Amino acid sequence: MPRLRVFSSSLQRRLTSESLKPPVPYKALEQDSSTRVVQLKPGSGSQSIICNLEEILLVDEIKKYDAVSYTWGDLKKTRSIICSGSEVSVTAHLHGILHRLRRHDTDVALWIDQLCIDQSNVEERSRQVQLMEKIYNKAQSVVIWLGDEDAGSRTAFKLAREILALDAKQANIVLQRNNLESLGLPGWKSKDWQALIHFLKRPWFKRVWVMQEVVVSSHAMVVCGSESILWDDLVKVVKCVEYSGQSKSLTAMYKSNRLGGSDIIYMDDIREQQKQAQKANFLYLLMKCRARDATDPRDKVFALLGLSYYRITPDYSKADPEVYLELATYHVSQVLPGGRWKNTLSNLQKAEWIADLLFSAGNSDSEHLQSHLPSWVPDWSAGIERQQYGIGENRSIHPYRAGGDSLGEIEICHKTQLHLSGKLFDTVTMVGTARLSLEDGMWVKKHHRTISAWFEESNLIANYCPQPYPTGEPVGEVLKRTLIFGKTERGEEASREYVDTQYIMLINYLRGGWSCMDFGAFHEPHSQQLVNTAKGRILMLTKRGFLGLAPWRTRVGDTVCVLQGVPLPTILRGDLGHFKFMGECFVHGIMKGQVMNDNSIPIENIVLK
Numbered sequence: 001m002p003r004l005r006v007f008s009s010s011l012q013r014r015l016t017s018e019s020l021k022p023p024v025p026y027k028a029l030e031q032d033s034s035t036r037v038v039q040l041k042p043g044s045g046s047q048s049i050i051c052n053l054e055e056i057l058l059v060d061e062i063k064k065y066d067a068v069s070y071t072w073g074d075l076k077k078t079r080s081i082i083c084s085g086s087e088v089s090v091t092a093h094l095h096g097i098l099h100r101l102r103r104h105d106t107d108v109a110l111w112i113d114q115l116c117i118d119q120s121n122v123e124e125r126s127r128q129v130q131l132m133e134k135i136y137n138k139a140q141s142v143v144i145w146l147g148d149e150d151a152g153s154r155t156a157f158k159l160a161r162e163i164l165a166l167d168a169k170q171a172n173i174v175l176q177r178n179n180l181e182s183l184g185l186p187g188w189k190s191k192d193w194q195a196l197i198h199f200l201k202r203p204w205f206k207r208v209w210v211m212q213e214v215v216v217s218s219h220a221m222v223v224c225g226s227e228s229i230l231w232d233d234l235v236k237v238v239k240c241v242e243y244s245g246q247s248k249s250l251t252a253m254y255k256s257n258r259l260g261g262s263d264i265i266y267m268d269d270i271r272e273q274q275k276q277a278q279k280a281n282f283l284y285l286l287m288k289c290r291a292r293d294a295t296d297p298r299d300k301v302f303a304l305l306g307l308s309y310y311r312i313t314p315d316y317s318k319a320d321p322e323v324y325l326e327l328a329t330y331h332v333s334q335v336l337p338g339g340r341w342k343n344t345l346s347n348l349q350k351a352e353w354i355a356d357l358l359f360s361a362g363n364s365d366s367e368h369l370q371s372h373l374p375s376w377v378p379d380w381s382a383g384i385e386r387q388q389y390g391i392g393e394n395r396s397i398h399p400y401r402a403g404g405d406s407l408g409e410i411e412i413c414h415k416t417q418l419h420l421s422g423k424l425f426d427t428v429t430m431v432g433t434a435r436l437s438l439e440d441g442m443w444v445k446k447h448h449r450t451i452s453a454w455f456e457e458s459n460l461i462a463n464y465c466p467q468p469y470p471t472g473e474p475v476g477e478v479l480k481r482t483l484i485f486g487k488t489e490r491g492e493e494a495s496r497e498y499v500d501t502q503y504i505m506l507i508n509y510l511r512g513g514w515s516c517m518d519f520g521a522f523h524e525p526h527s528q529q530l531v532n533t534a535k536g537r538i539l540m541l542t543k544r545g546f547l548g549l550a551p552w553r554t555r556v557g558d559t560v561c562v563l564q565g566v567p568l569p570t571i572l573r574g575d576l577g578h579f580k581f582m583g584e585c586f587v588h589g590i591m592k593g594q595v596m597n598d599n600s601i602p603i604e605n606i607v608l609k
Contacts, residue, residue, distance in 0.1 A: 024053070025084050026118045032127060033058050035135055036116040037065045038083075040098060040108040049081040049098045053115065058134050065109035067139035069213040069220075070097055071147075071203045072114060072295070083115060090114060097145045100223070110143075111135055122316045129314040133216050133306030142217035142231075144210070146202045149225025156199035157227045159185070159192050160237045167236055175240055199224075200238070200261065208292035209303045211285075215271045216306065235268045263288075270307065282308040283331065283356040290384055297381035298323045309340075320381060321372045325416070328377040331357050332412055347406035351565025354407060354420070355584075358566065362551060362583030363388055363536075365437075375581040376418045376608040385438065385552060386536025399493045400486075400567050402587075404596040408564030408603065418608040422563035423601045425590065426546060428571070430464060431554050432457045432538035436531070451531055452510050458483070458539040466545040471589040475547070478588050482539070482547050485586045489529045502530050546590070551583035560587060561606065562595040569595075578607045 029035070034057050041050040056064065073093025081088050081095065090098075094114050101108055117128045128135075136142055146153075166173050166183055177188040186192040202224075204210060214220055220231035238261040266288060270280050285304055294300050301323055302314040312330055315323075334340045335350040345353065358376055366382035373379055408421030434454040462479045469478045480503045481494065488494050494502075509531075533549070540550045542560055550558075550571050559572045559579070569587050572579035595601060 024088055024115065024118070025086055026053075026121075027055070029055060029124065029127075031057060033131070035111065035128060035131060038110045038112055038115050040102045040110055042105055042107065043102050044104050049095065049102065050083075051081065051098070051115070052084050054109075058131060058138060062138045065111050065139055066101075066141045066143050067111040067136045067213070067217075068097060068101075068143050068145060069136075069204070069210050070094070070112075070145040071207055088115075093147070096148060100145075100225070101143065111139060126314050126316050129302050129305075129316075132303075133212060136213045137216040137218065139217065140219070142213060142220040144204065144214070144220055144222045144231065146199075146204050146222060146224040149227055152195040152198050153224045153227060155192050155195035157224070157229065159196055160229060160234065163237045163240050164233055167240060173240060174243075196241070200264070203293070205263065206291075206293045208289050208294045208300055211267055211270070211289055211292070212303055212306050214267055215274050217271075235264060238264045274307065279309050280307055281356075282310055283360055286378070286380060287360055287384075287388055290380060290382075300380035301327055321377075324373060324380055325377050327380075328357060328361075328374075329412060329415070332410070332418065335407075336410070347565065351403065351405075351407035352567065354410065355566045355568070358563075358570070358581060359388060359568075359584050362570070362581055365536075374416045374418065374609055375579075384536075387438075387532060399491070400591040401593050402562050402569050402591050402595065403564050403566040404593050406565050409605070413607075416609065420563050420606045420608065421603050422561050422566075422606045423595050423598075423603055424559055424561050424572075424606075425569070425595050425601065426542040426544045426560040426587075428540050428550070428554060428556055428558045428560065429543050430461055430541040431550070431556060432461060432540070434538070435552055436535040436537075438535050448509075451534075454534055455483075455506065455510060461539050461541050462547060464541055465547055469547075469589070470545050478547055482549055482586060482588050483534065484530050485533050485549060486588065486591065506530050540585075542587070546587050548585050548587035550585040553582055554585070558582060560585065562590065563606065564596070564603065572606070572608075574609075577605060578609055581608050 034055050036053045036055050039052045039054055041052075043049065056062070071093065073091045075091060077092040078089045079092050079095035081090055081098065091114065094112065097112070098110075101110065113128075118124045162185055163175075166185070173183075175183070175185070181187050214231065217231075222229050222231055222234050242261040242265060270285070273280060282304070285307060286301070289304060290300070292300075294303065296316075297320045298314075298316065298318070301312075305312060305314065310327070310330060312327060318326070332354065335342060335345060335353050341350070341353065357378065360378040361376050363384045363386060364379050364382040365385040366379070403422070409419065410421075411419040413419055432454065434450065434457050436450060436454050458479070462475055465475045465478075467475055469475050471478070477496075477499075480499045483506075484494060484499065484502055486494055488498055536552050537549050538552050538554060540548045540554055542548065546560075548560065548569070554571050555573070557573075559574075561570050561572045561579075563570055568584040569590060571582040571585050573582055574580055
């Protein structure tokens with residue numbers, strides 16, 4: 001692996017931060033458990049914003065300040081304020097926050113990272129990030145600033161208040177297309193609902209740091225211009241829309257891939273876990289937050305550490321790949337001698353623990369850092385290219401045990417090589433080339449053409465499969481089951497009737513497009529399962545005559561490997577026992593331990609590099 005290095009992009013981020021950094025007269029913090037708060041002075045209208053910085057000790061029961069959760073905004077757009085007697089440049093976005101939160105007659109104590117942390121001091125930044133969970137937890141309130149209001153946000157708040165009023169009268173109210181107006185709400189085609197979608201897509205909702213900032217808060221208020229709503233009330237509104245199915249109608253109507261409500265609900269679920277002193281599965285948390293924005297890629301990890309029991313110290317002097325490698329190594333070490341879970345987890349749970357890491361590493365929509373990382377280490381700066389199966393809380397999404405029930409030998413060598421045991425089962429001889437991305441919506445005409453090409457190509461590949469299939473089944477039936485990963489949308493093994501229904505839906509869609517389908521039924525998750533499963537994957541045929549659904553980057557000559565204990569087969573690239581991990585796959589006929597039970601195939605040492 002090439003030597004780890006600091007990328008020019010990392011240097012660029014630091015230079016940008018420093019060029020923005022105002023000449024605040026910072027004094028070194030006296031204790032490691034100290035932070036600063038902004039004492040915002042009274043003012044109104046166009047009066048200059050004046051504040052002072054005060055050091056406080058984060059001790060028990062401190063509730064003397066509000067912590068602000070926000071986005072920095074455009075770093076090139078700045079405004080001046082007076083901080084501790086000096087003229088200071090801050091982002092225009094922060095200037096708007098201070099203007100909105102200051103009072104006419106009394107000081108306001110705020111914690112705001114842009115001012116309370118010396119951003120030019122790498123050592124201080126690292127120490128303060130370690131305290132972030134405590135800072136937001138001990139605040140008397142977390143103020144979530146979404147930006148200035150506009151006509152759309154005012155409409156969204158009005159609709160939210162109407163939904164809350166209904167929820168207060170009738171618990172667990174169900175919103176459906178045909179009952180909205182009878183409930184006194186706008187009709188489902190009203191642009192009021194579109195305003196709500198746009199509101200939930202404001203930049204704050206996409207930011208990675210907000211997960212911790214909200215989850216650890218004891219009280220949170222969402223503020224948008226002059227409008228505000230309790231975080232708990234916003235969650236109620238989102239749940240009413242999401243759980244009733246109305247969100248699926250809305251996303252289809254407005255050609256939007258997602259409403260964003262499920263992320264808010266997940267954030268609130270983690271918040272409830274934290275109240276019960278429970279820590280989330282960290283790898284799963286990282287996966288859920290992988291698409292969130294972070295100016296600094298290292299924050300994809302650092303921003304979530306406070307929600308885990310992982311004892312990793314944030315260190316901004318380390319380059320991105322060093323941070324990701326350290327995390328992966330720490331994760332593996334937890335099931336090795338001396339690790340936290342060595343004597344606690346069963347062999348099966350240890351295998352799943354390693355699978356979490358591998359499946360995360362194999363699911364990336366970019367090769368930004370991958371050439372600088374071992375293939376078994378996830379690049380958290382990249383998004384995902386396909387739905388993730390078999391990780392963390394999603395393990396129940398498949399009923400498979402391809403690698404058996406126990407983890408084989410595992411070891412990290414030379415810092416960058418992961419040694420596992422498994423069986424090299426087969427070689428890929430044919431793969432598709434058409435690519436479906438997660439952004440391809442079934443209701444978009446040009447995407448319909450792409451989806452049609454993907455399935456036409458898959459049928460052609462299946463025609464080369466020997467009859468009957470190695471398991472004795474008709475190839476046509478195997479193909480239909482392979483295309484949905486062999487499971488239902490809920491995670492159970494799919495019945496023959498379920499598979500046939502899915503395939504009929506697909507054929508009808510391919511013949512006439514989304515417009516020919518019954519709208520009320522086709523926006524349900526199960527009706528799109530087959531296409532969603534195909535996104536980021538391709539059909540493959542192996543030398544032994546097996547059909548499989550594999551990562552899009554799979555190529556002819558790649559190896560189908562079953563790793564001991566890992567629930568899904570994997571695709572590897574390389575030879576002589578040294579491989580690059582490409583991702584997990586589905587291969588009909590080997591999903592229930594058949595390869596592990598075949599004594600004619602030897603168990604080998606597999607080195608992932």
